[in-house]
Amino acid sequence: MWIITLVLKRIISIIMSLLDVLFDVMIFWSRRIYTSLSSKTKSSKLKYKLAHANNYEEWEKYALKLDRLLANDIWRQRASSGDYDYRLISNRLNFLLEAKDHGDALTISNGLRSGLLRNLGSMANKRLYTRSYLGTKHLIEDYVSEVINCLKYLQQYNVPTSSLKNLSINLTETSSSHMKMKNYIATQQKFLNFFHDTRQSFGRTALVLQGGSIFGLCHLGVIKTLFFKGLLPRIFTCINKGAIIGSLICAFPDEDLIPLLDHLSENVAGFSNRLSEKLGEESWNNNNSTNTPTISTILKYIIEEKNPPEVVAFELYVKSTLMDLTFEEAYNRSDRVLNIVVHSEEKAFSSSSYSLSSSSPFSSSSSVLVLNYLTAPNTVIWSAIMASKSKSRGIKELQIKDADGNVTPYQIEDEEDEDELNGDDLDNQGKKSSSDKYNTTSFTSTISNDPSVPYTRITELFNVNHYIVSISRPYLAPLLAIDTRHRGYHGWRATAVRLINLEFQHRLRQLDYFKLLPHTFKRFFLDDNMPSGSSGFGSARGGGDYLSGGTTLNNEVIIVPEFPMGLVNDFKNVFREGDLKDKIDYWTLIGERSTWPMLSIIWARCAIEFMLDDIYSQARRRRSGFY
Structure with a gap:
């Protein structure tokens, strides 16, 4: 009889232990579920603040924090991606930088005319702008910025000097002044045609x-x-x-x-x-x-x-x-x-x-x-x-x-x-x-x-x-x-x-x-x-x-x-x-x-x-x- 009683006690003890384990597991997972449903992660909090920003400066601050948290800043620094031709963009960027360093305005203008496209190398691919909240690949941003700098360089290269302006006053005094003025006007028209044609081709x-x-x-x-x-x-x-x-x-x-x-x-x-x-x-x-x-x-x-x-x-x-x-x-x-x-x-x-x-x-x-x-x-x-x-x-x-x-x-x-x-x-x-x-x-x-x-x-x-x-x-x-x-x-x-x-x-x-x-x-x-x-x-x-x-x-x-x-x-x-x-x-x-x-x-x-x-x-x- 005592053997049966001992066996029953052991069975009850095992059942109670299993119930305790099951109860602990239930408590653990219920807490995990409650935490995941009720509390917001750091990224979700930043996303909430991002969606409710009251001005661009505030939005930019939260976007920068979110990019750093999600490692999007590292993604932006890496030029390689299957969504665009990063080698083409990199080569074009280096070409423009080298031409500008040598002061070669003709090479810059020819390079821009031959390859200035809105979607050059698929850099307008929308996938490139859905990863980071603040921007896209630094290579693309550097290329666009350099094209703008080259256009400004060509503009400054063609800005009239004070001496050339004075030539218009003394236009009939000497033949050399007249020739210089004609050459300058021809250059002006040439650059005007360049900007017009480039603007037309870009859209x-x-x-x-x-x-x-x-x-x-x-x-x-x-x-x-x-x-x-x-x-x-x-x-x-x-x-x-x-x-x-x-x-x-x-x-x-x-x-x-x-x-x-x-x-x-x-x-x-x-x-x-x-x-x-x-x-x-x-x-x-x-x-x-x-x-x-x-x-x-x-x-x-x-x-x-x-x-x-x-x-x-x-x-x-x-x-x-x-x-x-x-x-x-x-x-x-x-x-x-x-x-x-x-x-x-x-x-x-x-x-x-x-x-x-x-x-x-x-x-x-x-x-x-x-x-x-x-x-x-x-x-x-x-x-x-x-x-x-x-x-x-x-x-x-x-x-x-x-x-x-x-x-x-x-x-x-x-x-x-x-x-x-x-x-x-x-x-x-x-x-x-x-x-x-x-x-x-x-x-x-x-x-x-x-x-x-x-x-x-x-x-x-x-x-x-x-x-x-x-x-x-x-x-x-x-x-x-x-x-x-x-x-x-x-x-x-x-x-x-x-x-x-x-x-x-x-x-x-x-x-x-x-x-x-x-x-x-x-x-x-x-x-x-x-x-x-x-x-x-x-x-x-x-x-x-x-x-x-x-x-x-x-x-x-x-x-x-x-x-x-x-x-x-x-x-x-x-x-x-x-x-x-x-x-x-x-x-x-x-x-x-x-x-x-x-x-x-x-x-x-x-x-x-x-x-x-x-x-x-x-x-x-x-x-x-x-x-």
């Missing part, structure tokens, strides 16, 4: 502003960041309400943009009284009776297509600022090219000066028109904005200013009743002078129903081969710009998201083609088209709007703001009551945060182009002083 960048009915003020943050970093393109392509922001920027020269951008929220807040008069303060307050709108209230605002008060106030401010400014006047004032894309649902117009094709099955009932200082120089910008917003009326919204300053509606009638327009050619400064007659066919001939036409037309007119696309639709951020995300989807996840995006866009296009897609839904997802064709957008990779995937060498950089507080909370912020200045500053900051991670790739792709633009403009002005 130009356009900033595309898409969307804006609710989150359009995010475009302000994108523009503000690019401008203060010296990376703002001089060509703007604006669609729908993006034209409101683009037109304001294109109406001011650089020296006036600094105070404008710094105090824009304060200036717009001064129009809050006009907003109250327009919407009716009592009515607006009744519609926003709570400081925290419910989801049903938000859906009601979206269905009724109501705009937030800060967006309406901004529209009023821009309208009062632009007044009857035309495309030509804006270009002459700011030297920026404003393109506004107008869509119209009319299948045909009464004018016989143009015709509409039917090549695109998904836009057979709409036509596309591109307005700028070349195609519509005397068109009032604000009327073009209204035409871009109104797809039902489209071209009927346009107004034209005559030589006397009178603004009249633009009407397309029969040929015998049309105004006869003769657009003046550009002068040697690239500006157009006003004429008291206008050529209606100058911009009606650009009408087409192919959604890729606006970007094809802009490429033809302004030699654009690279786009920076700002899309003010944060709710689409998970589907967009996958290839340029530092934290984000790579490998099979990126492929899965692209497939979802393609399928989603395809089904929406089908519904829209059969007129089954509600206008409210279309307003949020399908009212714009991305650049396509040769630029590596849309049709080249499936034709979907906002599609960034496919290859990593495509010629665009897509900037999409993300909701820092989550989808629902930030949607509530849109319709929540609050100070207009604070709300404008908030959405501007969201746009700035979305642009900071893109600065490295934008700089690598555009810094050489902008330096060529500056040098060519200065050389042209300097040459004009000798004639």
Whole structure:
């Protein structure tokens, strides 16, 4: 009996020991799971601070710490990578350094002309800009910097000396002075031709502003960041309400943009009284009776297509600022090219000066028109904005200013009743002078129903081969710009998201083609088209709007703001009551945060182009002083 009792005690002891071990294991793993779920690692804390930085200096500080923590700084120092031809870049860099050390301007100019490409050796590959938060390989940065230094060297090499300037005064005194002056002018023209041809072969960048009915003020943050970093393109392509922001920027020269951008929220807040008069303060307050709108209230605002008060106030401010400014006047004032894309649902117009094709099955009932200082120089910008917003009326919204300053509606009638327009050619400064007659066919001939036409037309007119696309639709951020995300989807996840995006866009296009897609839904997802064709957008990779995937060498950089507080909370912020200045500053900051991670790739792709633009403009002005 005692043996049985001993065995039972031993069995119970073993079972208790096993239970103790099991309990200890459970406690250990429960603590590990709790720690991993509740506590943030050092890198995740830095990423959180990075996403919530209030200025670029703060963002840069956290990005530097994060790169050091993740050993990205070591990756940047190593030149070798399978994503680009580092040997070619290194050889080109050494070639330029050696030529500059020997003071050989001819070798430098020949070397730049023969190999100055935006994507030389695949150095524009987006994979090279997703590892580090601050930049890319030091070799690429050194090469771009050295090209810029060589361009500056050529510019200084060709700067006129005081003695040569004095030759223009004593031009007829001696034959030797005359010969020196002729030789100098010939040299000036030679270098001017060099910068012109190099600039032409390199191509130009356009900033595309898409969307804006609710989150359009995010475009302000994108523009503000690019401008203060010296990376703002001089060509703007604006669609729908993006034209409101683009037109304001294109109406001011650089020296006036600094105070404008710094105090824009304060200036717009001064129009809050006009907003109250327009919407009716009592009515607006009744519609926003709570400081925290419910989801049903938000859906009601979206269905009724109501705009937030800060967006309406901004529209009023821009309208009062632009007044009857035309495309030509804006270009002459700011030297920026404003393109506004107008869509119209009319299948045909009464004018016989143009015709509409039917090549695109998904836009057979709409036509596309591109307005700028070349195609519509005397068109009032604000009327073009209204035409871009109104797809039902489209071209009927346009107004034209005559030589006397009178603004009249633009009407397309029969040929015998049309105004006869003769657009003046550009002068040697690239500006157009006003004429008291206008050529209606100058911009009606650009009408087409192919959604890729606006970007094809802009490429033809302004030699654009690279786009920076700002899309003010944060709710689409998970589907967009996958290839340029530092934290984000790579490998099979990126492929899965692209497939979802393609399928989603395809089904929406089908519904829209059969007129089954509600206008409210279309307003949020399908009212714009991305650049396509040769630029590596849309049709080249499936034709979907906002599609960034496919290859990593495509010629665009897509900037999409993300909701820092989550989808629902930030949607509530849109319709929540609050100070207009604070709300404008908030959405501007969201746009700035979305642009900071893109600065490295934008700089690598555009810094050489902008330096060529500056040098060519200065050389042209300097040459004009000798004639």
